[in-house]
Amino acid sequence: MTLSTSAASAGTSAKGDSGTGPTVGGGVGVSFDKLSKKYGNTHAVDGFDLTVAPSEFLSILGPSGSGKTTVLMLIAGFVSPTSGRLLLGDEDISRIPPYKRNIGVVFQNYALFPHLDVRRNVAFPLEVRGLSQDEIRRKVAWALDRVHMGQFADRRISQLSGGQQQRVALARAIVFEPRALLMDEPLAALDRNLRVDMQHEIRSLQRSLGQTVIYVTHDQEEALNLSDRVAVMNHGRLQQVDAPKNLYLRPANPFVAGFFGEANLIRGSAESGVFTTEHGVRLPVTGNVSGKAVLCVRPEMVVFGEPQQPDFPMLQGKVVETRYRGSVLHIVLDTPLGQIRSVQHINTTNTEPAEGTIMQFGWDPELGHLMVQE
Amino acid sequence: MNSTATTDGTARGRFRGADWEAQQRRVTVTVLILPVILMTVLFLVPLGYLVWLSFGGPNGPNINSYKQLTAPVYLNLAYFTLQLAFFVTVACAVIAYPLAYLLANIESAISRFMILSLLISLSLSVLARTYSWIIILQRNGVVNDILQGAGLTSQPLSLVYNQTGVYIGMIHILLPYMVMTLYPTMRAIDSSLVRSALSLGATPWTAFRRIYFPLSLSGLVSGSILVFMMAIGFFVTPAILGGGQANTIVMAIQNQVQVLVDLPLAAATSVVLLLVSLLILVVYEKIAGVERIFGKGRR
Ligand SMILES: Nc1ncnc2c1ncn2[C@@H]1O[C@H](COP(=O)(O)OP(=O)(O)O)[C@@H](O)[C@H]1O
Ligand SMILES: [Mg+2]
Numbered sequence: 001m002t003l004s005t006s007a008a009s010a011g012t013s014a015k016g017d018s019g020t021g022p023t024v025g026g027g028v029g030v031s032f033d034k035l036s037k038k039y040g041n042t043h044a045v046d047g048f049d050l051t052v053a054p055s056e057f058l059s060i061l062g063p064s065g066s067g068k069t070t071v072l073m074l075i076a077g078f079v080s081p082t083s084g085r086l087l088l089g090d091e092d093i094s095r096i097p098p099y100k101r102n103i104g105v106v107f108q109n110y111a112l113f114p115h116l117d118v119r120r121n122v123a124f125p126l127e128v129r130g131l132s133q134d135e136i137r138r139k140v141a142w143a144l145d146r147v148h149m150g151q152f153a154d155r156r157i158s159q160l161s162g163g164q165q166q167r168v169a170l171a172r173a174i175v176f177e178p179r180a181l182l183m184d185e186p187l188a189a190l191d192r193n194l195r196v197d198m199q200h201e202i203r204s205l206q207r208s209l210g211q212t213v214i215y216v217t218h219d220q221e222e223a224l225n226l227s228d229r230v231a232v233m234n235h236g237r238l239q240q241v242d243a244p245k246n247l248y249l250r251p252a253n254p255f256v257a258g259f260f261g262e263a264n265l266i267r268g269s270a271e272s273g274v275f276t277t278e279h280g281v282r283l284p285v286t287g288n289v290s291g292k293a294v295l296c297v298r299p300e301m302v303v304f305g306e307p308q309q310p311d312f313p314m315l316q317g318k319v320v321e322t323r324y325r326g327s328v329l330h331i332v333l334d335t336p337l338g339q340i341r342s343v344q345h346i347n348t349t350n351t352e353p354a355e356g357t358i359m360q361f362g363w364d365p366e367l368g369h370l371m372v373q374e
Numbered sequence: 375m376n377s378t379a380t381t382d383g384t385a386r387g388r389f390r391g392a393d394w395e396a397q398q399r400r401v402t403v404t405v406l407i408l409p410v411i412l413m414t415v416l417f418l419v420p421l422g423y424l425v426w427l428s429f430g431g432p433n434g435p436n437i438n439s440y441k442q443l444t445a446p447v448y449l450n451l452a453y454f455t456l457q458l459a460f461f462v463t464v465a466c467a468v469i470a471y472p473l474a475y476l477l478a479n480i481e482s483a484i485s486r487f488m489i490l491s492l493l494i495s496l497s498l499s500v501l502a503r504t505y506s507w508i509i510i511l512q513r514n515g516v517v518n519d520i521l522q523g524a525g526l527t528s529q530p531l532s533l534v535y536n537q538t539g540v541y542i543g544m545i546h547i548l549l550p551y552m553v554m555t556l557y558p559t560m561r562a563i564d565s566s567l568v569r570s571a572l573s574l575g576a577t578p579w580t581a582f583r584r585i586y587f588p589l590s591l592s593g594l595v596s597g598s599i600l601v602f603m604m605a606i607g608f609f610v611t612p613a614i615l616g617g618g619q620a621n622t623i624v625m626a627i628q629n630q631v632q633v634l635v636d637l638p639l640a641a642a643t644s645v646v647l648l649l650v651s652l653l654i655l656v657v658y659e660k661i662a663g664v665e666r667i668f669g670k671g672r673r
Contacts, residue, residue: 102575103573107570111566111569124576
């Protein structure tokens with residue numbers, strides 16, 4: 001399996017003091033070293049190898065049951081790994097109990113203490129650390145201010161809306177200056193508009209604090225919006241770790257390609273710049289993959305009409321379905337490559353082709369993306 | 375013109391609303407009639423009769439019976455009863471809390487089996503359960519056999535027909551009530567709250583003390599009130615296992631009725647017992663009122 005861990009991968013050893021406690025104005029890196037967790041015969045997390053840089057915003061994205069929560073629980077220390085190591089900065093924390101890890105966690109259901117008011121909730125991590133009343137008051141005010149909840153300090157938790165509870169949970173998780181901040185689908189329970197607002201706030205908070213954030217979500221839009229890098233998981237395994245743009249344009253395998261948006265996946269084999277489909281159609285490709293491969297062509301890369309370059313492959317397809325969706329027109333074609341989906345932006349010049357129309361179509365070989373077939 | 379139409383529409387809407395409300399009220403009243411009649415006939419009338427009797431009945435009204443209750447013998451009985459109920463309650467709480475905790479937090483066939491056993495034991499007759507303790511605790515019973523067999527004691531211990539037997543029997547009989555009150559409260563405590571406390575730096579003990587325990591307190595208080603009130607009014611177990619050495623206030627009532635044939639005195643004793651129970655309930659209501667606000671955020 002190909003893992004492209006190109007972007008920010010080094011950097012844990014850069015901070016000398018990273019293991020000694022909360023670093024003011026910045027988190028530390030988190031490294032997974034072949035970390036695995038088995039439940040009976042289920043590999044909830046399988047051979048996780050990943051380095052999160054200090055102050056990086058990394059999302060873990062995957063379908064339900066892919067092991068995202070288990071990864072977070074491993075980092076937080078509520079689940080012990082079956083094998084492998086976990087490093088926080090350069091300290092091995094695999095065997096350290098959760099309350100000594102200094103990692104902030106925002107739970108999906110917020111997990112605010114219902115018998116304490118907002119102020120006491122946020123003060124909790126400071127009280128158990130034995131800070132002075134004065135310091136506690138100052139830091140709680142600071143944290144509540146950061147999430148715009150200053151005027152709600154005396155409210156009971158049950159008197160807050162979902163979005164406000166979310167903010168309090170966030171304030172409580174950052175108030176003790178944790179070495180890293182973990183969030184498990186923190187916005188899943190909020191309605192759409194609020195979710196977008198909170199995304200912005202979480203991102204700007206993370207930037208200004210220089211906090212290392214590991215953010216679990218099953219919402220790809222959220223992951224792409226927020227993250228420096230996204231780690232895509234499936235069946236407990238890392239599929240790809242990359243910057244949002246690369247995940248779309250350069251997916252590592254068919255799963256990732258299918259996970260981010262629509263993709264035409266064409267099976268076949270590649271050799272020296274030529275891709276031969278299962279049906280024997282030969283297409284020019286770029287990239288140095290050889291052997292069994294899958295060609296990924298995004299629907300919006302499909303163009304119609306005359307070839308624009310000499311080496312532009314043009315094929316014929318029969319329109320089987322057309323559909324308007326907002327500002328775009330979806331066209332499905334029956335072609336020698338199988339069904340090909342395309343998306344065209346609607347403008348004044350293009351018209352909807354009738355079903356059964358034979359059309360010339362193709363794509364820029366530079367944009368087609370070749371993946372090794374597993 | 376426009377406004378006239380609006381007013382008209384609103385008025386009609388309001389009228390329909392009132393009609394609907396009236397209908398609702400009629401339904402409510404109809405449904406409530408039977409329970410109200412039953413409550414009155416089966417509960418309030420006898421209660422009124424009891425109070426009337428306690429103030430002398432046909433010879434009354436006087437407070438002679440209440441005066442009699444201030445005699446040392448009754449004060450001692452009341453003191454013993456309260457003390458018995460108190461220690462039984464404390465013992466039940468201490469035993470039931472960790473038990474309920476395990477049942478609520480450990481998913482296993484064993485915990486399901488134990489919950490089932492507790493429910494079954496609640497449905498068994500108190501009389502049968504009390505008599506079975508005689509078999510277990512008597513001089514040549516199972517416990518003494520084991521103790522002597524193991525060489526821990528040379529003489530059989532007297533475990534029954536005294537206060538020890540009453541304590542053992544009452545704790546055994548009332549324990550399931552405490553567990554069954556604590557269990558749902560503990561089940562309702564979101565496990566992510568304790569985890570969240572740990573992630574915030576609290577040691578397991580601090581997390582228990584500051585998060586789990588306060589959230590389970592409402593169950594502990596309800597259970598204690600329930601057990602205490604049942605213990606105050608317990609008759610069968612102290613009568614059978616006490617051997618005359620553990621006389622409670624309810625046993626005194628029986629004595630007043632059957633031996634002394636002093637119905638006003640028995641009535642007065644009952645009224646006092648009832649007032650004590652009511653007092654406890656009022657105190658509980660005060661605490662539970664606070665708890666209700668606490669409990670709101672619970673998931
Ligand atoms: N405590 C557990 N016991 C047994 N299996 C578990 C436990 N927690 C998670 N799993 C299993 O591990 C896999 C990953 O679960 P999880 O990490 O919760 O996935 P996600 O958060 O991505 O939905 C699932 O197959 C799940 O059933
Ligand atoms: Mg999950």
